[in-house]
Amino acid sequence: MASSEKCLGKGSSPPGPVPKGMIRLYSMRFCPFAQRTRLVLHAKGIKHDTINIDLKDKPDWFLMKNPLGLVPVLETPGGQVIYESPITCDYLEDVYPEKKLLPADPFEKAQQKMLLEHFSKATPYFYKIPMMSRKGEDTSTLEEELKEKLIKLNENLASKKTKYFGGDSITMIDYMMWPWFERMDTSGLKHCMDGAPELKNWTERMLEDPSIKAIMFDSETYKGFYKSYQEGKPDYDYGL
Structure with missing residues (x-):
């Protein structure tokens, strides 16, 4: 699995074509x-290479692939380009069906997508609260709102009486929500799960997953990166 660990910025040469039998x-x-996409690639055992992008100073060739300038982006050997994280993950599920991460039942699949919609309303809090906190602003109202959202998630999981959100093994919805929980310690938001015991147990179980273990960073590395990010000079190559 070839990877360009260091990020490529403006003025960099575009990478060569995607090797046959792989996805980029x-x-x-x-x-x-x-x-999210990295977890799905790993969990499904998909051969891929990774090109990291400097999101503060994006290469022109990257903007030609995704005019929105956001990651993740997938590219096939035939030059097809797919972006937006839920769309890339659905694409990988369809094209690499060997290990299914979404349920076959249409209603269960729809339930996962609805839950993801609910969760997407919570993700802004993971950025807003630490940013305001750093400026010395009062975040108590936002923290209460996040707690309420996490308690709702907890109720959803508790009602299922299963280990994960899609059953007793990890499915797509777990991977789609996980990245923000992985960063809770770094964000200083762990206390927001105090009223959500099942959710806490879920995070402990998720930490045992081989794909999560394989690609996660330790909290010191996260802290180093987020410090640079909050200072307005994100060091995308932090720790390399």
Whole structure:
């Protein structure tokens, strides 16, 4: 699995064509949205290479692939380009059906997508609260709102009486939500799960997953990157 660990920025040469029998991921090491796609690639055992992008100073050739300038982006050997994290993960599920991560039942599949919609309303809090906190602003109202959202998630999991959100093994929805929980310690938001015991147990179980273990960073590395990010000079190559 070839990877360009160091990020490529403006003025960099575009990478060569995607090797046959592989897929390429354009990513950023610390991006939670790109981590969703990385988790799915790893869990499904898909051969891929990774090109990391400097999101502060994006190469022109990258913007030609995704005019939105965001990661993750997938590229096939035939030059097809797919972006937006839920769409890239659905694409991988369809094209590499060997290990299924989405349920076959249409209603169960729809339930996962609805839950993801609910969760997407919570993700902004993971950025807003640490940013305001760093400026010395009062975050108590936002923290209460996040707690409420996490309690709702907890109720969803408790009602299922299963280990994970899609049953007793990890499915797509678990991987789609995980990156923000992995960063809770770094964000100083772990206390927001105090009223959510099943959710806490879920995070412990998720930490045992081989794909999560394989690609996660330790909290010191996260802290180093997020410090540079909050100071307005993100060091995408932090720790390399």
